[in-house]
Amino acid sequence: MAVYTDVSPEQLEAFLSTYDLGRLRAFKGIAEGVENSNFLLQTEAGSFILTLYEKRVNPADLPFFIGLMQHLAARGIDCPQPVKNREGVALGTLAGRPALIATFLYGTSVRRPSVANCAALGTALAGLHRAGADFTASSRVNALSVPGWRPLYEQAKDRADTVAPGLSALIADELSVLEPAWPSGLPAGVIHADLFPDNVFFTGEELTGLIDFYFACNDLLAYDVAICLNAWCFEPDGAYNQTKGRALLAAYRTVRPLSDQEIAALPMLCRGAALRFLLTRLVDWLNVPPGALVRPHDPKEYLRKLRFHRSVTSPADYGVAS
């Protein structure tokens, strides 16, 4: 649920007058995205999504995000394509916020991904990694990779055990294992870093779109795979579904091969990915403002996933074909 900023008809009309999109046909706030305000915008030129960037997005990062979407869309990735105004500029200002009009993507997200969905996701993820390989116009450090975890832990450690007994000690232990052992030297590039099912659209079993590039950054490509294994291949009861993992990984590798080093690193990368979402969810969970419009995700889901990864003895446990 996300419309944080009110846009008056006069403001919208003035903003649209700088674009070649014809007359306004409809404009509705939509409940999509947690960080920003999003609106369905229909004009004589078609359907679009208007995004106003709210406080949690650093304006300095916007050229990276928008440049990346332009780059990917130009390479045939089904992602929102930023629309430029008459002066050739995509990023504008509306209601005091940085604002972007992007093309509307059809499709709906799945809540319980099927094996076929996981395979389609693997193909799309590898396609994204390939298409992003020559995006060198700008770069963005992953603020939520290893160096970002301990500060999150510091915010949460005193109250972590209110969420689950022993959680604080478990996270401390994970940090002591992951920080010194985190893989380096693996292939790096642009990663999505948040490619959860709600950021992927399907029509039937066809994957029709990837959205929400606002965590995208430069990092290890296999770390993005690990994030997706976490987000797509666990069942509601907490069990890892090796069939789904196998489908995701096999489909990925048909488009972009994984090196032996990347495969060997998967268990560590999956632990790190689980810890990263456990930590951000935990901090959000412990800091829900009164009257919050958004219910935070349950951190315990990622605690269960982390416990699975701690039990893994080989990359084969994820469904990697040898």
Added chain:
Amino acid sequence: MAVYTDVSPEQLEAFLSTYDLGRLRAFKGIAEGVENSNFLLQTEAGSFILTLYEKRVNPADLPFFIGLMQHLAARGIDCPQPVKNREGVALGTLAGRPALIATFLYGTSVRRPSVANCAALGTALAGLHRAGADFTASSRVNALSVPGWRPLYEQAKDRADTVAPGLSALIADELSVLEPAWPSGLPAGVIHADLFPDNVFFTGEELTGLIDFYFACNDLLAYDVAICLNAWCFEPDGAYNQTKGRALLAAYRTVRPLSDQEIAALPMLCRGAALRFLLTRLVDWLNVPPGALVRPHDPKEYLRKLRFHRSVTSPADYGVAS
């Protein structure tokens, strides 16, 4: 901002399978309507609004609302047209709620109506009253007409003065004037009863749609006119704009004449309409639940309007041409 009920992809797919609307193309919660959950639904057959009726709507009223929209749409009124499923039934059940698919109306609402907007509204309102004249399949008492006001006052009177000094006594005075003197015998029929600017769509200056019929009921037609004079013809500074009132009334009368009795009753009807919205806003204002998703409207806006109506000495003050 209104998405109160979560709809899973599986629930949506099962629901849509009972309609002839082709494959799903997009589905997004939208921030429109306060009482119900609304979703943009796009299928191969076009764009629709899916509404789930939440607790504030009495299910027993739904056949009236839906029958009325069908009736009006069949008579060329630009309102949402209920879509029937394969069994010829419009009202269904989705996610445990009564649910309706209706056609999507293009256009956007204005926030500061122009004189031309007020004239277009007057024409549309009279057209609505004419088209509703033969809607006799069912009827609905106006729960928010005179008999409904004192119970609202009883809920609010002890804390009313926290909103504005002297408010409790002023409402008591209004009730003592309006209850015995409320007009009777005027032309009655189906009224919208909530035709505020956010329920009316325009494309440019052309009125393209009327929405949100969930306060519609049988009542005095001129009371609907009074509600619209209140909602459309005051300026943000609280002043009544007689030019807008004149435009609204003149346009209305070109489609449906107002009798001398209706014109004579306008000051009393406008006072009543102002009191009705003052009372409901006051009760909502005093009873905002913690963590509410919806910010209540300011009751003081209608206190100012009520004070204006108390100063009116003749229907001519509203811009009625003699």
